[in-house]
Amino acid sequence: MRERQILTLNSGSSSLKFALFEQGADLVETMRGQIEGLGTASPHLQARMRGDALADERLGAADAADPEAALRVVLGLLQRVTGREAVDAVGHRIVHGCLAFDRPVVIDDDVVRSLETLNPLAPLHQPHNLAGVRAAHRAFPEALQIACFDTAFHRSHPWVNDTYALPREFYDAGVRRYGFHGLSYEYVVARMKEVAPREEKGRMVVMHLGNGASMCAIRDGQSIGSSMGFTALDGLPMGTRCGQLDPGVVLYLLQEKGMTAEAVTDLLYNHAGLKGLSGLSQDMRELEAAGTVEAMQAIAYFVDRIRRELGAMAAVLSGLDAIVFCGGIGEHAWQIRERVCAGFGWLGIALDAGRNRASETLISSDGSAVRVFVINTNEEMMIARHSAALLASRGND
Template sequence: MQHILTLNSGSSSIKFALFEEDAVLVETVHGQIEGLGRNAPHLEAKLRGAPLADERLDAASAADHEAALGVVLEVLQRAVGRTEVDAVGHRVVHGGLAFTRPIVVNDDVLNDLQKLIPLAPLHQPHNLSGVRAAHRAFPGAMQVACFDTAFHRSHPWVNDTYALPREFYDQGVRRYGFHGLSYEYVVSRLKEIAPLDEKGRVVVMHLGNGASMCAIRDGQSIGSSMGFTALDGLPMGTRCGQLDPGVVLYLLEEKRMTAEAVTDLLYNHSGLKGLSGLSQDMRELEAAGTPEARQAIDYFVDRIRRELGAMAAILSGIDAVVFCGGIGEYAWRIRERVCQGFEWLGIALDESRNRASHSLISSDQSRVRVRVVNTDEEMMIARHAARLLKQS
């Protein structure tokens, strides 16, 4: 039996899952540590769906990713005893032009991924910190990088480029798209539960603290709301989404902001948090009821609806819509508001199904199937790592 550990390393968190593979992949442990480098980091973990840990950690035990991996090891030993890890699969946000499929990480690969940090400054450094820490913690394990951009490399040229001089496209300035591991998993689920949809024209909405939409035909990405970086498209928890580039020029030239200050503004203080002046958490915004919170939600919904119309144009019609991600899977009011008024496109929700978050939430009369799929990036990473283990 082989054991595969998956890691999703963020700026202040690390999500982990342990999988066993005999005939099939089975997740045994799932957890996360939040608040890395802060005073009271928090560990939560489950063993086969049952609570395993829910506790505050001292700051030193989760000061950085390497320290946090020590905690992960303790959790795994508590859950399944001393287990040899055969492979560690990592979510890496940006693969650039060179990395279009999962790959075994060596020093050369790590150096190449380091060069992509300017394209994903909020995520890439922490993804790579997790790779380095895992290499030290599991020196005998295969390290596998799985890229959020890889799924979108099937874009046609018109959905992949910007109207800049051609040399910039050749140098890599193009629409990469993100959340590819989530979209890839959703496509795999559709293949199991709705094969006709998987072969058709589908718009998938990954709505969470990071949010994007993808136009998929016959299982292939042909358009994404995100572009060169993970800033583009929909407004997110703390990221601005679509923005006139002239605003950036104005901030630099007229407001005399530094590039670092603009980066911090657009990545960390915009989106739902910036609009509401309150929070990036949709649950808090819905409960708050302040005018600013309502306006933040209004803007979020409006941008999704605009993008849904654009995706319908890219696909020349829609056969199915899929909601996933934390907001997409649990915020029924957002799903309801997004779909309202799209009867002309063939979308009609069933109110009771939607409020109960059923897997199929469209009405029986709806020409477009509307689904809720619980996405599982960890499972997708584990599948890729298992495949590369078999090939080694």
């Protein structure tokens, strides 16, 4: 019997990330890549096969005009490398599952219709996630299409960490704190079971720091609180998103500045965060290299908000046993990790400078009461695991 092939897709507004897994006795990643610059004049394809470079090329604008066109490029790559296009399941990252979806599900027309109603809650992600679903269904009509939700991991929140101080009917209607980056947090918890099982059973704060950034308070492997809330705008400042904001600012922009709801949405999602503060870029590497006053202030604000949230989450957990950094910034920017942890000796945090600069898995000092880790997150593997489980439950051979 041939090994099953599971394709994972993460369709965004400007990129399509993909990975291919073989399911035998274990899940083995055979290919990983991404197409950046969807809808632009110069999209770019990068891919690796079993760790070796496979593709690194500029595409024509028509090749990646939308998720469906980009998926045709991925399909061509699969055919060229594997000699076939048979895919048994396609696992999709879906950012918002609201109340109805608290675990991965097989996608049908009713599921798609339900998810379309959530587009306003995640306008940067949800419409593009669903475009990827439609494109994958047309490309692989016989494959099982599976939705894996970023919000599902956080459905274990206690009520006080799940609600807003609004009349109760809003909570009952679904206006509550959902949290995001759940697939990343779920993978990190699984890895911590392997590398630090004692801490995984304890009180952890995991920081997913990248273009999208959030933090999660986790006790015994369960999400207790998240910095993100009803939408992926809340919490930490991000690449282009504002993070925590007094709602009165939104009222002021609407009522006094005469901005439309669409203009405010565009401002808060696309022109705020590190990019808005620096006036330069949302890329942490560019900001660190630039060294301008505005770039340094943007970084300082980013770090300060993380530190504030870390103190709050330590209070939510009634103490702290471990901190985990993940995501592009969390995994690679040692200076940010150093600045986040500085001055937290009173909480029992002490970094080892050499380990931190080398981005080792354990970066705290031997005497640190709170152990600090760097874990390379792998949302694609988490999606593949969920997809494999649903394939098995359906009895597909």
